[in-house]
Amino acid sequence: MLCHEFEGQLTDYLDGALEVQENRKFAEHALRCPVCHDLLSQVKNTLLACSASEAPLADAGLEARILLRTMPETAITCSDFEEHLTDYLDGFLMAPLYHRWERHAALCVSCSELPGDVVRAIGACYTYKQDELVAPAGLEARILQSTIGNVLPQEVRAPARARLIEWLRGALDPIVSPQLASVATMLLVSVFVLTNTVSTDGSVGGIYHASLQLAERAAGNASKSSALPNGMKQLAGSVNDLMGGDENSGKGNDANKNQNTSNQNSAPQGPQSKPKGGGSEQKNH
Amino acid sequence: MGAAKSLATNEGAELVRRCRSGDGAAWEEIVQTYTRRIYNLAYRFTSRADTAEDLTQEVFIRVYRSLEQYNPKQGDLQNWLMRLARNLIIDDYRKRQRAPQDEAADDLEDHQYHLRAAGGTVQREMERRELGAQVQAGIDKLSPDLRTCVILRDIEELSYQEIVDLLRIPEGTVKSRINRGRIELAKTLRRMRVVEA
Numbered sequence: 132m133l134c135h136e137f138e139g140q141l142t143d144y145l146d147g148a149l150e151v152q153e154n155r156k157f158a159e160h161a162l163r164c165p166v167c168h169d170l171l172s173q174v175k176n177t178l179l180a181c182s183a184s185e186a187p188l189a190d191a192g193l194e195a196r197i198l199l200r201t202m203p204e205t206a207i208t209c210s211d212f213e214e215h216l217t218d219y220l221d222g223f224l225m226a227p228l229y230h231r232w233e234r235h236a237a238l239c240v241s242c243s244e245l246p247g248d249v250v251r252a253i254g255a256c257y258t259y260k261q262d263e264l265v266a267p268a269g270l271e272a273r274i275l276q277s278t279i280g281n282v283l284p285q286e287v288r289a290p291a292r293a294r295l296i297e298w299l300r301g302a303l304d305p306i307v308s309p310q311l312a313s314v315a316t317m318l319l320v321s322v323f324v325l326t327n328t329v330s331t332d333g334s335v336g337g338i339y340h341a342s343l344q345l346a347e348r349a350a351g352n353a354s355k356s357s358a359l360p361n362g363m364k365q366l367a368g369s370v371n372d373l374m375g376g377d378e379n380s381g382k383g384n385d386a387n388k389n390q391n392t393s394n395q396n397s398a399p400q401g402p403q404s405k406p407k408g409g410g411s412e413q414k415n416h
Numbered sequence: 417m418g419a420a421k422s423l424a425t426n427e428g429a430e431l432v433r434r435c436r437s438g439d440g441a442a443w444e445e446i447v448q449t450y451t452r453r454i455y456n457l458a459y460r461f462t463s464r465a466d467t468a469e470d471l472t473q474e475v476f477i478r479v480y481r482s483l484e485q486y487n488p489k490q491g492d493l494q495n496w497l498m499r500l501a502r503n504l505i506i507d508d509y510r511k512r513q514r515a516p517q518d519e520a521a522d523d524l525e526d527h528q529y530h531l532r533a534a535g536g537t538v539q540r541e542m543e544r545r546e547l548g549a550q551v552q553a554g555i556d557k558l559s560p561d562l563r564t565c566v567i568l569r570d571i572e573e574l575s576y577q578e579i580v581d582l583l584r585i586p587e588g589t590v591k592s593r594i595n596r597g598r599i600e601l602a603k604t605l606r607r608m609r610v611v612e613a
Contacts, residue, residue, distance in 0.1 A: 214595065244606075251602070253598060256566070259547065267455075267469055270473070271448060273473055
């Protein structure tokens with residue numbers, strides 16, 4: 132292939148339009164002839180550069196200008212523009228209005244700076260907020276003087292009674308936190324248990340006394356052997372001591388005291404007297 | 417940041433409880449925590465140090481007398497206290513607007529701005545100080561309605577709904593006042609060359 136033939140086929144080669152045979156001859160010539168090789172490279176690079184280059188970006192206002200010329204009825208006025216500025220910044224503007232608003236911002240000379248100014252003004256407000264003025268010296272003292280009548284609050288101590296009332300108020304306040312509700316329920320149940328709901332004679336001790344008395348009576352009636360009643364008696368005695376001690380320190384009731392004394396009196400006596408003690412216990416109930 | 421102190425919810429409730437029982441130290445803590453914040457709020461409306469000071473004192477007297485009404489279940493102490501303060505300060509502001517006195521806002525140079533101890537050269541501090549004074553001057557130029565809404569929205573950072581509840585005006589009015597106020601403030605600040613692109 133001659134050099135002028137090479138040049139003549141260059142465009143066809145780059146377009147991929149050559150026959151296989153022609154294509155092979157063209158490529159062989161490009162490898163053999165340095166001048167034609169350079170030419171091919173230059174043309175390739177030029178084509179590449181042409182495809183990469185684009186027109187400079189259109190001015191942001193171009194689209195707006197075209198729309199203004201073609202659809203002038205969609206333009207908004209400056210006062211409409213201002214009216215919707217906060218909605219625009221808040222992101223509340225509906226799409227059709229949003230675009231018209233932005234077009235106005237791009238075109239109107241007197242409005243185009245406004246959104247930026249407003250954003251900067253809001254920013255200035257936030258900055259201003261951060262730089263708080265120091266409260267004037269003596270203001271706190273004046274406030275304290277005018278409220279509690281004393282500039283040395285440590286001297287104003289709450290009277291014990293007021294503090295107690297306030298503490299009780301806090302304690303009796305309905306439970307605020309839901310997490311504490313279950314605790315409150317448990318407390319309530321234990322109050323019921325500790326008062327009168329469970330025990331018939333008004334005390335926790337009563338349950339044990341009653342069941343002990345029943346057991347003793349049953350044992351006394353059923354068995355002639357003294358070993359079991361004696362064991363029972365010891366147990367009853369120790370329970371009495373325990374419950375008696377508790378109830379003396381707490382708020383025991385008369386019925387329990389009677390019950391305790393009657394039991395303690397009956398304890399040294401023989402098993403025969405037990406039913407009688409049990410009888411008096413039943414009366415108390 | 418400014419000394420924006422605040423208290424945890426339960427801490428506030430506990431302080432109020434102690435105050436109610438007559439504990440002076442607890443009341444002092446409340447006063448110390450919120451004086452600056454309330455003073456600043458008052459100053460933004462009044463633009464006068466002495467009036468702001470009197471107003472702050474009045475707010476605390478009102479708060480002190482209303483402590484019995486505070487219910488921790490209906491929000492924390494700070495919200496309750498600031499709501500009371502805003503109500504009072506705005507009421508006062510409206511009253512003064514109805515009966516305007518010929519009082520010029522006092523010289524901004526008189527006020528001592530809180531300067532950040534760290535981070536920033538003297539030059540920057542001066543600029544910040546200047547900015548604060550200019551923003552206040554810009555706010556002062558707004559009409560009372562716009563001013564109230566701009567302060568509540570852009571300085572106090574209340575939501576639209578909170579402003580509606582506070583001022584008892586329709587949401588549309590609140591929004592349009594904020595919008596108009598911001599635009600006027602922006603234009604004023606541009607004239608003062610505070611904001612420039």
